[in-house]
Amino acid sequence: MEHWLGDDPTVYVLRHVDARLLLNTAATPDETQMVQEWGGKLAEAVMRTIARDADNKQTLVRFDNQAHFVAHFLVDLIAGQAWTQWFYGAFSALKRYNTADSAKAVLLQNREHLPHILHYLSQYGAVEEVLSILDPQTIQALWDAGLDAYHTSLEPDAEALQPLFIRALWLVDTLDLWAHRPADEAALFEEFWRISSPAPDWHNQRALTNAIIDVLRFLVSGGYLRQVDQTHLSRVDLVQDNFDWLDVDWLRQRLFDLLTPPSQADPNLSAFRHTPTPRQRELLIDLAAVLAQYSPPLDQQNPASATNAMRLYAALLAHTSRWTDDAMVTGLIDRLLRAWESISEAANPAEAIRLLLQADVITVLQHIPSAKRDYADAHIRFLVQLGKSGIQVISSFIASSAAGQAQAWSNLPSEAAHPLDAAQTSSSAHIDDTLDDLAILSQSEQITADNSHTGSPKAAAEQSRSLVEDSFGSACAGIFLLIRAITDMRIPLLVAEEFIRPFLLNSATRWSGLATQRLDPALLLFAGLTASPVVPHDYWQQHIPSIQTALFRKLVGQRAIDGTTLYRHRLELGDDRIAWIAGTESVGIWPLCTSGSTDDIHHSPSEWLTLWEATTGHQPTILTSGDEHAANWQALQNTLQMLGTDDAALADMNLSMALMSASLLHIWARWLGRLSGSSTPYLLNEFIRRPGHITVTPRQITVELVNRPLDIVIQMASYLDPIRSVPWLDQRSIHFRIRGS
Structure with missing residues (x-):
């Protein structure tokens, strides 16, 4: 099968395969060879059946992958239809259990697929139904052993972080960066450890460098380091032999960002000190959009529960699938919910939010019962490190109301009827106006156009x-x-x-x-x-x-670009104009292009490397020949x-x-x-590039395409499946047919 399907994750469920085999045992005495021939013939029969019955759901049902298969089963299980469907034979051992135990068993057995299962359940609008039949212990186990299985540890490791902390202090000493030295370095490490991220991968040079930078950022936020000019930071070159295990160029750039004065001096460096990483910021933007548009029904009485974490994670995947396999997501969601839980302990959570915008952690802690301050301290300090974008997400948690949110949850894109053939519906919820000046929605990534421009589109x-x-x-x-x-x-x-x-x-x-x-x-x-x-x-x-x-x-x-290689091309445009184009190792993708007069851009733009490194996390190998x-x-x-x-x-x-x-x-x-x-x-x-016939109705567009020899390939990739609710086509769905098939 590998010869035919390669690494295709699609799950094919066949009702019947007609495989007529003739094996000559006299001519093939080797049992191993005989088994291989038998397997090859059987695989050919399976592939013939798949190709022949591609559109016949009575004999062949196809799922995108194992997660799709499981999610589909869960939807039918809850609806009481699973055991009437012939294609769920793989789950037949669960028939003797009730619905809740069956759902629990299949999710625990497939927990390595859980992020993708939640993504599909979100598409079907079935997340809340599934969570409602699971007990809290099962949900906690799934969150810990399923989603969080992507992590080696979500908790900082003091023993692993301490040597990195010590090396960072040595670097500060050597470069003479102290504004004032801490009185107690052990206490300072204790404070850093409590708000830090999990220990980095010691085999990853960039991860270790970022761990050192995290210490330096922490020292900046505490006012321990002074601002210096770029010349001063050139001293990094003098100590790079002591840091050959780090990405020294990346360290130098981040030191420059942290310690050089802004172009316009500002004595209040809170915005400079408390900012998320680029990837954290992108995730916070998407979380804010989820809360504004979909209002997942979070439990206000148990803010840090695994059920809330699962709901929020599922809603995020319904909003965008880009985070499905990202190990950072579950850790950040978990810590945000713990920060929400801590702030909810304050006498006036809204006032606590206002104080956090000023980075006034001490006053916020004073408003929290003394018995819970130690727990709250680390989580609130972590929130402050995320800056305004993280606080906006917490504000949305606090402003949300548990009452009536089950209805709001239906705003998630869902398939109203059976997932195989029902039309997906979508709606948009109002945007929460809490902290309008800090609102960070997905729309903030859009380019603001000048509508006053004469002749604008x-x-x-x-x-x-x-x-x-x-x-x-x-x-x-x-x-x-x-x-x-x-x-x-x-x-x-x-x-x-x-x-x-x-x-x-x-x-x-x-x-x-x-x-x-x-x-x-x-x-x-x-x-x-x-x-x-x-x-x-x-x-x-x-x-x-x-x-x-x-x-x-x-x-x-x-992940269409991994960023390790940049192909630099110069293209002559004529009229004394040229263009510089950046290519990647990915076939067909040249993501950056700058053009202008020969005099203006005779070299490829230097800002490319800054953008490239900040986005990919790599300093690329540049190929010009x-x-x-x-x-x-x-x-x-x-x-x-x-x-x-x-x-x-x-x-x-x-x-x-x-x-x-x-x-x-x-x-x-x-x-x-x-x-x-x-x-x-x-x-x-x-x-x-092929002709066809197009029919437009109020609810859908049907595209009938002239057939091509490789249509089986796009069919197996599910590219002929309907596309639901296209926003710029008045929410019409797109349906495809192949002429003559």
Whole structure:
């Protein structure tokens, strides 16, 4: 089966396999060889059955992976339908148990898949139903041994952290960074240890460096270190032999960020001292959006319960799947809930929030009963280290009301009927106005557009959003397959609202390969338009760089880029203009592009490395020549030939848009198994650029595609499954059919 499916995680449940085998035992006396031949023939029979019965749910049912299979079973189990379905034979041993015990058993047996199971349960709107039948002990066990199994330890290890703390103090001594020395270094370590993160991986150079930086950040927040200039920090080079186990370049950069004065002197350094890491901030942004939009029904009486943690985690995965396998998430959720529990002990939690915004931990602790202060101290100090973004999340916890939240929970995207074939519904909840000036929602990642700009696309787009019922043939119907990549990457949250439709129209036109003089109606429909908006060139130039940066960060977050290698390319644009392009080790992805006159950008931009390191956590190996560079350059040329346009006046914008369109195409292809690493021309020609027929109704768009030889590949990747509630298409769903299948 590995030969046919590779590492495909799909679960296929077959009702019957007709495998007629003839083995010649005389010709094959070796039993091992005979077994191999028998297994190979059986695998061929299974694959023939899968290909033949792909659309016949009476004989073949397919699930994305084991987590999808388990989640689907749980939904049917709670509905009382599981044991009437033929495809749940794998769970038949549970028939003798009641519903609660069956759910408990299957979740504990599959706890390594629990994050993904919760993701699917969230999609089905079944999280609360599942949690309601589990006892608190089971939920705690699942949280500890399932989700938190990704961690070696969630608690700081004093013995592991102390040598790093001592080395950090030695560095401060050597570099003469003290503003004033602590009176008791042992007590200072005790204070640091109580609010620190778990011990780092001692085999990871960057993790050890970040642990040293955590100590330095702690010392800065306590006022122990003085500000110095960049020249002073050059002394790091003198001691790097003592720190050859660290990433010294990263240490030097972070020291510069921590200790050099801001461009405008500000005696109040609280914002400078108390800031989350970039990844923590991204997670806090998504958590704030979850609380504002979905209002998961958190138990106010037991703030730090595993049930609350599970609800919050499931809601986060319903909002975005990017955090599904991230080990940081459960630890941060756990500590946020413990901070909420601690603040809830204060006589006036709202007043405690106000004091925490001023980093006044001492006064907050004075408002907490003395018996609980030791417990609260570490968790509140950790919250202060997260800064305003962390406090906003806690404020949302406190402001929420347990009453009536079960109804609010239904705001999560859910499938109202059976998960296999019911339409997914979604709704949006009001945004909590608590601490408006600190609100950090996913929308904060959007690019703010200047709506007052003459000729901005907003007016044209507003006039073009009302889609009408229609049915028509199209030369480029295949582009609708790529809507899945746009929704998965949450592109509407990266692009300003009035700019999203022109952006999508531009991308769709490139993917289609059609001339732009006369737009195919499918291109306009793809973007949710009925007429083509006029977007001035300078408006594109104003917004494209920000979108490019946001998409780069998203690609890193989706693990499409690991950041270890940067291919640097110089491209001549004509008229004494050039472009610098950054390529990656990932096929088809060139995330950064800067263009301008030859005099202005004769070197690749230095800010690339700063952005690259801050986003990926790697200082990349930069390749400018060699066989690998040449291959990357040739792939870039082929991509631009497929996705570029001939409008020289818009050369800069065209280049950036072509590269972003390529990235989205290859993100779409990542679940195509062995074809995921195919070139841009291959993906476009084999899958995307094809005609078909499109039907638009008030609730859905049906795309019937002309068949292609490799359609079995996208079918096995579930790419022909419906796409639910596309926001820029008036929440219509997209349904696919292959003509002749």
